[in-house]
Amino acid sequence: MDSGKLSAIVESLRQIGTDKQRIEVKSGVGKSVLETLSAFSNGDGGMLIVGLSESDGFSLVDAFDAGSQRDKLMNSCKKLTPVVRPEIDIVPFESGALLVAELDPMVSHDKPCYVTERGRYGGSYIRTGDGDLRLQKYEIDRLIEEKTQPSWDAEVVPGARISDLDEEVLQNFISSQRIQRPRTFANGEAVAKPLTSSPRSSETTVVSVIQGPRTPNSWVVGI
Incomplete structure (x- = not known):
């Protein structure tokens, strides 16, 4: 971050009079910074600028010690x-210097990023507008589910039989899977069928019922 770019960012904040979706300003590093770090990490990333007073029109904080604040932020x-491992810089600004931290979003399998002492369900946040909002249990559960490949399509549908399926549609589905997933079919179709969520023995899976029932709407499948 260079001084010119930082000055332009601060000037835009002064014009609109508030923080932005991906820019948070704080006068110093306090407890609330934990929520911002979590929110940026769980969202699209963002920039944290420390050393400005929002209540005073985003003016430089008197006697701001960027060095000590950097140590607090790292802690x-x-x-x-x-x-969290942001890129942290001390950037000259007007008559002093500001602390600037740029955060990339966490990769999906590392989310949610949360305040450790508050726990996953009490300390996970997301950025909305110019604020940091705590994620709800449902949202956190969805983030956790995204860490692994969903397997609901391979679940068995009670009462459904292979004879209930349209053979032509089923074979077309298996053929498409053979093209899309050649490694899966390398050891033969018998080995590959369970891995592609196609019917196995007398059991019929959710994806099979969705793909090729002889009679549409024969079953109600909860997804």
């Missing part, structure tokens, strides 16, 4: 799970 980053 705060360790208080999240997973640990």
Whole structure:
């Protein structure tokens, strides 16, 4: 981050009089910074600028010690799970200097990023507008589910039999899977069928019922 770019960012904040979706300003590193670090990590990333007073029109904080604040911020980053590793710079600004931290979003399998002492369901946040909102249990569960490949399509549908399926549609589905997943079919179709969620023995799976029932709407499948 260079001084010119930082000055342009601060000027835009002064014009609109508030923070932005991906820019948070704080006068110093306090407890609330943990929520911002979590929110940026769980969202699209963002920039944290420390050393400006929003209530005073985003003016430079008197006697702001960027060095000591950097140490506090680095310590705060360790208080999240997973640990946050932003790019942190001290950038000259007007008559002093500001602390600037740029955060990339966490990769999906590391989300949610949360304040360790508050726990996953009490310390996970997301950025909305210019604020950091705590994620609800449902939202956190969805983030956790995204870490693994969903397997609901391979579940068995009670009462459904292979004879209930349209053979032509079923074979077309298996053929398409053979093209899309050649490694899966390398050891033969018998081995591959369970891995592609196609019918196995007398059991019929959710994806099979959705793909090729002889009679549409024969079953109600909860997805």
